[in-house]
Amino acid sequence: MKHYKDKWQKKLIKIGSFFVALMLGYAIVPAKAMHIMEGFLPPLWSLFWFVIAIPFWIIGIIRIKRIVIEKPEIKPLLALGGAFTFVLSALKLPSVTGSCSHPTGTGLGAILFGPFIMSVLGTIVLIFQALLLAHGGLTTLGANSFSMAIVGPFVAFFIWKGLRGKLSDKIVVFLAAAFADLLTYVTTSIQLALAFPDPIGGFTASFLKFGTIFAITQVPLAISEGILTVLVYQALQSNAEEELTALGLKGA
Protein backbone atom coordinates (compact mmCIF):
# COMPACT_ATOMS: atom_id res chain seq x y z
CA MET A 1 0.00 0.00 0.00
CA LYS A 2 2.70 2.42 1.03
CA HIS A 3 4.99 1.62 -1.84
CA TYR A 4 2.12 1.74 -4.27
CA LYS A 5 1.46 5.28 -3.13
CA ASP A 6 5.09 6.26 -3.56
CA LYS A 7 5.03 5.05 -7.13
CA TRP A 8 2.13 7.27 -8.00
CA GLN A 9 3.57 10.16 -6.22
CA LYS A 10 6.68 9.88 -8.33
CA LYS A 11 4.62 9.70 -11.49
CA LEU A 12 2.58 12.63 -10.35
CA ILE A 13 5.60 14.72 -9.57
CA LYS A 14 6.96 14.07 -13.05
CA ILE A 15 3.76 15.14 -14.76
CA GLY A 16 3.29 17.97 -12.32
CA SER A 17 6.71 19.43 -12.80
CA PHE A 18 6.07 19.56 -16.52
CA PHE A 19 3.05 21.76 -15.97
CA VAL A 20 4.76 23.88 -13.38
CA ALA A 21 7.53 24.51 -15.89
CA LEU A 22 4.92 25.32 -18.50
CA MET A 23 3.20 27.74 -16.20
CA LEU A 24 6.34 29.45 -15.01
CA GLY A 25 7.28 29.85 -18.64
CA TYR A 26 4.14 31.72 -19.53
CA ALA A 27 2.29 32.97 -16.61
CA ILE A 28 3.90 35.28 -14.17
CA VAL A 29 1.14 37.83 -14.69
CA PRO A 30 -2.00 36.78 -12.88
CA ALA A 31 -4.99 36.62 -15.23
CA LYS A 32 -8.59 35.68 -14.72
CA ALA A 33 -11.82 34.97 -16.62
CA MET A 34 -14.64 32.56 -16.86
CA HIS A 35 -14.67 29.48 -19.03
CA ILE A 36 -14.16 29.57 -22.76
CA MET A 37 -17.48 29.88 -24.53
CA GLU A 38 -18.96 27.18 -26.73
CA GLY A 39 -17.52 27.25 -30.26
CA PHE A 40 -14.94 29.86 -29.35
CA LEU A 41 -11.91 27.66 -29.80
CA PRO A 42 -11.01 26.63 -33.35
CA PRO A 43 -11.62 22.87 -33.90
CA LEU A 44 -7.95 21.93 -33.80
CA TRP A 45 -7.41 23.62 -30.47
CA SER A 46 -10.55 22.00 -29.09
CA LEU A 47 -9.18 18.64 -30.09
CA PHE A 48 -5.73 19.44 -28.72
CA TRP A 49 -7.02 20.20 -25.22
CA PHE A 50 -9.20 17.09 -25.23
CA VAL A 51 -6.19 14.96 -26.06
CA ILE A 52 -4.28 16.50 -23.15
CA ALA A 53 -7.17 16.21 -20.70
CA ILE A 54 -8.21 12.62 -21.42
CA PRO A 55 -5.26 10.90 -19.68
CA PHE A 56 -6.00 12.88 -16.51
CA TRP A 57 -9.63 11.79 -16.61
CA ILE A 58 -8.64 8.16 -17.06
CA ILE A 59 -6.17 8.22 -14.17
CA GLY A 60 -8.75 10.12 -12.11
CA ILE A 61 -11.48 7.55 -12.74
CA ILE A 62 -9.12 4.71 -11.84
CA ARG A 63 -8.16 6.49 -8.64
CA ILE A 64 -11.78 7.17 -7.71
CA LYS A 65 -12.60 3.48 -8.16
CA ARG A 66 -9.61 2.52 -6.06
CA ILE A 67 -10.32 4.94 -3.23
CA VAL A 68 -13.97 3.88 -3.09
CA ILE A 69 -12.92 0.24 -2.71
CA GLU A 70 -10.04 0.82 -0.30
CA LYS A 71 -11.65 3.50 1.84
CA PRO A 72 -15.40 3.27 1.43
CA GLU A 73 -15.88 5.52 4.46
CA ILE A 74 -14.69 8.53 2.50
CA LYS A 75 -17.28 8.17 -0.27
CA PRO A 76 -19.52 10.90 1.19
CA LEU A 77 -16.48 13.13 1.48
CA LEU A 78 -15.93 12.70 -2.27
CA ALA A 79 -19.44 14.00 -2.78
CA LEU A 80 -18.60 16.96 -0.59
CA GLY A 81 -15.49 17.74 -2.65
CA GLY A 82 -17.55 17.72 -5.83
CA ALA A 83 -20.35 19.69 -4.21
CA PHE A 84 -17.96 22.43 -3.11
CA THR A 85 -16.88 22.97 -6.72
CA PHE A 86 -20.52 22.83 -7.74
CA VAL A 87 -21.51 25.62 -5.36
CA LEU A 88 -18.56 27.90 -6.01
CA SER A 89 -18.92 27.55 -9.80
CA ALA A 90 -22.48 28.77 -9.49
CA LEU A 91 -21.54 31.94 -7.64
CA LYS A 92 -20.77 34.68 -10.10
CA LEU A 93 -19.28 37.39 -7.97
CA PRO A 94 -18.64 41.03 -8.77
CA SER A 95 -15.06 42.17 -8.95
CA VAL A 96 -13.14 45.42 -8.73
CA THR A 97 -12.79 45.55 -12.52
CA GLY A 98 -16.55 46.03 -12.83
CA SER A 99 -17.18 42.61 -14.33
CA CYS A 100 -18.13 39.29 -12.82
CA SER A 101 -16.51 35.92 -12.65
CA HIS A 102 -16.82 32.87 -10.46
CA PRO A 103 -14.46 30.93 -8.22
CA THR A 104 -13.64 27.31 -9.02
CA GLY A 105 -13.64 25.43 -5.72
CA THR A 106 -11.16 22.83 -6.90
CA GLY A 107 -8.52 23.46 -4.23
CA LEU A 108 -10.38 21.70 -1.42
CA GLY A 109 -10.84 18.45 -3.33
CA ALA A 110 -7.25 18.50 -4.55
CA ILE A 111 -6.02 18.76 -0.96
CA LEU A 112 -8.36 16.00 0.19
CA PHE A 113 -8.05 13.49 -2.65
CA GLY A 114 -5.23 14.65 -4.90
CA PRO A 115 -5.43 16.37 -8.26
CA PHE A 116 -6.40 13.43 -10.49
CA ILE A 117 -9.64 12.71 -8.68
CA MET A 118 -10.44 16.39 -8.76
CA SER A 119 -9.91 16.46 -12.53
CA VAL A 120 -12.89 14.13 -12.84
CA LEU A 121 -15.11 15.92 -10.31
CA GLY A 122 -14.35 19.33 -11.82
CA THR A 123 -15.11 18.07 -15.31
CA ILE A 124 -18.50 16.75 -14.18
CA VAL A 125 -19.36 20.25 -12.98
CA LEU A 126 -18.21 21.70 -16.30
CA ILE A 127 -20.38 19.24 -18.23
CA PHE A 128 -23.39 20.20 -16.16
CA GLN A 129 -22.81 23.89 -16.84
CA ALA A 130 -22.12 23.34 -20.53
CA LEU A 131 -25.23 21.22 -21.07
CA LEU A 132 -27.80 23.04 -18.98
CA LEU A 133 -26.53 26.57 -18.58
CA ALA A 134 -24.81 27.32 -21.88
CA HIS A 135 -21.85 28.28 -19.70
CA GLY A 136 -18.55 27.05 -21.09
CA GLY A 137 -19.21 24.47 -23.78
CA LEU A 138 -18.87 20.92 -25.03
CA THR A 139 -16.38 21.77 -27.77
CA THR A 140 -14.34 23.74 -25.25
CA LEU A 141 -14.74 21.14 -22.50
CA GLY A 142 -11.22 19.80 -22.98
CA ALA A 143 -9.70 23.26 -22.63
CA ASN A 144 -11.88 24.34 -19.72
CA SER A 145 -11.30 21.07 -17.98
CA PHE A 146 -7.56 21.50 -18.41
CA SER A 147 -7.60 24.93 -16.81
CA MET A 148 -10.13 24.39 -14.05
CA ALA A 149 -10.01 20.69 -13.30
CA ILE A 150 -6.35 19.94 -14.03
CA VAL A 151 -4.11 23.01 -13.63
CA GLY A 152 -6.09 24.35 -10.66
CA PRO A 153 -6.01 21.11 -8.64
CA PHE A 154 -2.34 20.49 -9.45
CA VAL A 155 -1.42 23.98 -8.30
CA ALA A 156 -3.34 23.44 -5.06
CA PHE A 157 -1.81 20.02 -4.56
CA PHE A 158 1.77 21.21 -5.02
CA ILE A 159 1.31 24.22 -2.76
CA TRP A 160 -0.22 21.93 -0.13
CA LYS A 161 2.51 19.32 -0.40
CA GLY A 162 5.25 21.92 -0.56
CA LEU A 163 4.23 24.19 2.29
CA ARG A 164 2.43 21.89 4.68
CA GLY A 165 4.22 21.82 7.99
CA LYS A 166 6.17 24.97 7.16
CA LEU A 167 3.21 27.27 7.69
CA SER A 168 0.01 26.73 9.63
CA ASP A 169 -2.44 24.42 7.89
CA LYS A 170 -4.99 27.19 7.55
CA ILE A 171 -2.62 29.45 5.68
CA VAL A 172 -1.49 26.66 3.39
CA VAL A 173 -5.09 25.72 2.60
CA PHE A 174 -5.82 29.37 1.86
CA LEU A 175 -2.83 29.73 -0.46
CA ALA A 176 -3.51 26.44 -2.23
CA ALA A 177 -7.15 27.29 -2.94
CA ALA A 178 -6.53 30.93 -3.89
CA PHE A 179 -3.72 30.13 -6.31
CA ALA A 180 -5.61 27.21 -7.83
CA ASP A 181 -8.37 29.68 -8.56
CA LEU A 182 -6.08 32.35 -9.99
CA LEU A 183 -3.96 30.06 -12.12
CA THR A 184 -7.06 28.45 -13.59
CA TYR A 185 -7.78 31.75 -15.23
CA VAL A 186 -4.17 32.39 -16.18
CA THR A 187 -4.44 29.12 -18.04
CA THR A 188 -7.66 30.22 -19.73
CA SER A 189 -5.86 33.36 -20.89
CA ILE A 190 -2.98 31.29 -22.26
CA GLN A 191 -5.40 29.02 -24.08
CA LEU A 192 -7.20 31.93 -25.69
CA ALA A 193 -3.95 33.68 -26.57
CA LEU A 194 -2.61 30.51 -28.22
CA ALA A 195 -5.75 30.18 -30.30
CA PHE A 196 -6.04 33.89 -31.06
CA PRO A 197 -2.60 35.43 -31.29
CA ASP A 198 -2.70 39.15 -31.97
CA PRO A 199 -1.95 39.89 -35.67
CA ILE A 200 0.74 42.39 -34.63
CA GLY A 201 1.86 41.54 -31.09
CA GLY A 202 1.39 37.77 -31.42
CA PHE A 203 0.87 35.51 -28.44
CA THR A 204 2.21 37.96 -25.86
CA ALA A 205 -0.06 40.83 -26.83
CA SER A 206 -3.07 38.53 -26.83
CA PHE A 207 -2.11 36.98 -23.55
CA LEU A 208 -1.84 40.41 -21.93
CA LYS A 209 -5.23 41.35 -23.30
CA PHE A 210 -7.03 38.20 -22.09
CA GLY A 211 -4.97 38.23 -18.93
CA THR A 212 -6.20 41.71 -18.05
CA ILE A 213 -9.79 40.69 -18.57
CA PHE A 214 -9.44 37.61 -16.45
CA ALA A 215 -6.56 38.21 -14.06
CA ILE A 216 -7.42 41.34 -12.21
CA THR A 217 -11.07 40.35 -12.12
CA GLN A 218 -10.17 37.13 -10.40
CA VAL A 219 -7.89 38.42 -7.65
CA PRO A 220 -10.59 39.30 -5.08
CA LEU A 221 -12.51 36.16 -5.98
CA ALA A 222 -9.44 34.03 -5.39
CA ILE A 223 -9.08 35.54 -1.92
CA SER A 224 -12.73 34.80 -1.16
CA GLU A 225 -12.32 31.26 -2.41
CA GLY A 226 -9.26 30.77 -0.24
CA ILE A 227 -11.18 31.90 2.84
CA LEU A 228 -14.24 29.76 2.09
CA THR A 229 -12.01 26.75 1.56
CA VAL A 230 -10.35 27.32 4.93
CA LEU A 231 -13.77 27.46 6.62
CA VAL A 232 -14.89 24.15 5.12
CA TYR A 233 -11.52 22.58 5.83
CA GLN A 234 -11.77 23.61 9.47
CA ALA A 235 -15.29 22.28 9.74
CA LEU A 236 -14.00 18.96 8.40
CA GLN A 237 -11.09 18.98 10.83
CA SER A 238 -13.42 19.28 13.79
CA ASN A 239 -16.19 16.95 12.57
CA ALA A 240 -14.77 14.37 10.19
CA GLU A 241 -11.65 13.18 11.96
CA GLU A 242 -11.77 9.53 10.90
CA GLU A 243 -12.09 10.41 7.23
CA LEU A 244 -9.24 12.91 7.35
CA THR A 245 -7.13 10.38 9.19
CA ALA A 246 -7.88 7.83 6.49
CA LEU A 247 -6.66 10.37 3.94
CA GLY A 248 -3.60 11.20 6.00
CA LEU A 249 -4.73 14.75 6.69
CA LYS A 250 -5.29 14.77 10.41
CA GLY A 251 -3.30 16.83 12.82
CA ALA A 252 -0.65 19.55 12.47
Place this chain on the structure above:
Amino acid sequence: MRIKGLFSTIVLILVVIVLILLPFYIAPHNADFGGADGKAEEAITEINPNYQPWFSPLMEPPSGEIESLLFSLQAAIGSGIIFYYLGYKRGKKVTSSSI
Protein backbone atom coordinates in the same frame (compact mmCIF):
# COMPACT_ATOMS: atom_id res chain seq x y z
CA MET B 1 -11.26 27.69 22.69
CA ARG B 2 -14.62 27.16 21.04
CA ILE B 3 -15.46 30.84 21.41
CA LYS B 4 -12.18 31.75 19.76
CA GLY B 5 -12.92 29.42 16.84
CA LEU B 6 -16.36 30.90 16.39
CA PHE B 7 -14.95 34.39 16.46
CA SER B 8 -12.37 33.74 13.76
CA THR B 9 -15.03 32.05 11.62
CA ILE B 10 -17.25 35.11 11.83
CA VAL B 11 -14.37 37.43 11.00
CA LEU B 12 -13.47 35.34 7.96
CA ILE B 13 -17.06 35.36 6.73
CA LEU B 14 -17.17 39.14 7.17
CA VAL B 15 -14.00 39.49 5.10
CA VAL B 16 -15.63 37.53 2.28
CA ILE B 17 -18.73 39.73 2.45
CA VAL B 18 -16.60 42.87 2.31
CA LEU B 19 -14.68 41.48 -0.67
CA ILE B 20 -17.97 40.91 -2.47
CA LEU B 21 -19.39 44.35 -1.64
CA LEU B 22 -16.22 46.34 -2.21
CA PRO B 23 -16.38 46.24 -6.05
CA PHE B 24 -19.62 48.23 -6.03
CA TYR B 25 -17.76 51.14 -4.44
CA ILE B 26 -14.40 51.04 -6.12
CA ALA B 27 -15.21 49.68 -9.60
CA PRO B 28 -14.95 52.05 -12.58
CA HIS B 29 -18.05 54.21 -13.03
CA ASN B 30 -19.09 52.61 -16.29
CA ALA B 31 -19.00 49.15 -14.71
CA ASP B 32 -21.83 46.91 -15.89
CA PHE B 33 -20.80 43.83 -13.88
CA GLY B 34 -21.20 41.65 -16.93
CA GLY B 35 -19.46 38.32 -17.26
CA ALA B 36 -15.74 38.21 -17.93
CA ASP B 37 -16.46 35.61 -20.61
CA GLY B 38 -18.46 38.19 -22.54
CA LYS B 39 -15.48 40.54 -22.36
CA ALA B 40 -13.27 37.79 -23.75
CA GLU B 41 -15.70 37.35 -26.61
CA GLU B 42 -15.25 41.04 -27.47
CA ALA B 43 -11.49 40.69 -27.28
CA ILE B 44 -11.57 37.75 -29.68
CA THR B 45 -13.65 39.73 -32.15
CA GLU B 46 -11.14 42.56 -31.87
CA ILE B 47 -8.16 40.33 -32.56
CA ASN B 48 -9.83 38.33 -35.30
CA PRO B 49 -12.92 40.08 -36.65
CA ASN B 50 -13.64 37.15 -38.99
CA TYR B 51 -13.88 34.50 -36.30
CA GLN B 52 -17.21 32.71 -36.27
CA PRO B 53 -18.04 30.34 -33.42
CA TRP B 54 -18.41 26.98 -35.11
CA PHE B 55 -20.67 25.37 -32.56
CA SER B 56 -23.52 26.68 -30.44
CA PRO B 57 -24.74 25.46 -27.09
CA LEU B 58 -27.17 22.55 -27.45
CA MET B 59 -29.51 24.11 -24.98
CA GLU B 60 -29.64 27.66 -23.79
CA PRO B 61 -31.73 28.78 -20.83
CA PRO B 62 -34.75 30.44 -22.46
CA SER B 63 -34.43 33.56 -20.31
CA GLY B 64 -32.33 35.26 -17.68
CA GLU B 65 -34.83 34.15 -15.06
CA ILE B 66 -34.51 30.50 -16.04
CA GLU B 67 -30.76 30.84 -16.09
CA SER B 68 -30.71 32.27 -12.58
CA LEU B 69 -33.05 29.47 -11.52
CA LEU B 70 -30.57 26.89 -12.78
CA PHE B 71 -27.61 28.62 -11.18
CA SER B 72 -29.36 28.87 -7.84
CA LEU B 73 -30.39 25.25 -8.12
CA GLN B 74 -26.75 24.38 -8.68
CA ALA B 75 -25.69 26.31 -5.59
CA ALA B 76 -28.55 24.92 -3.52
CA ILE B 77 -27.82 21.30 -4.40
CA GLY B 78 -24.13 21.79 -3.72
CA SER B 79 -24.57 23.43 -0.35
CA GLY B 80 -27.26 20.90 0.52
CA ILE B 81 -24.71 18.11 0.12
CA ILE B 82 -21.99 19.96 2.02
CA PHE B 83 -24.14 20.82 5.02
CA TYR B 84 -25.89 17.48 5.07
CA TYR B 85 -22.48 15.88 5.42
CA LEU B 86 -21.21 18.31 8.05
CA GLY B 87 -24.43 18.07 10.05
CA TYR B 88 -24.43 14.30 9.86
CA LYS B 89 -20.84 14.05 11.03
CA ARG B 90 -21.35 16.57 13.78
CA GLY B 91 -24.48 14.86 15.05
CA LYS B 92 -22.69 11.55 15.06
CA LYS B 93 -19.79 12.98 17.01
CA VAL B 94 -22.01 14.64 19.61
CA THR B 95 -24.05 11.46 20.05
CA SER B 96 -21.05 9.19 20.44
CA SER B 97 -19.34 11.52 22.93
CA SER B 98 -22.44 11.79 25.11
CA ILE B 99 -22.63 8.03 25.62
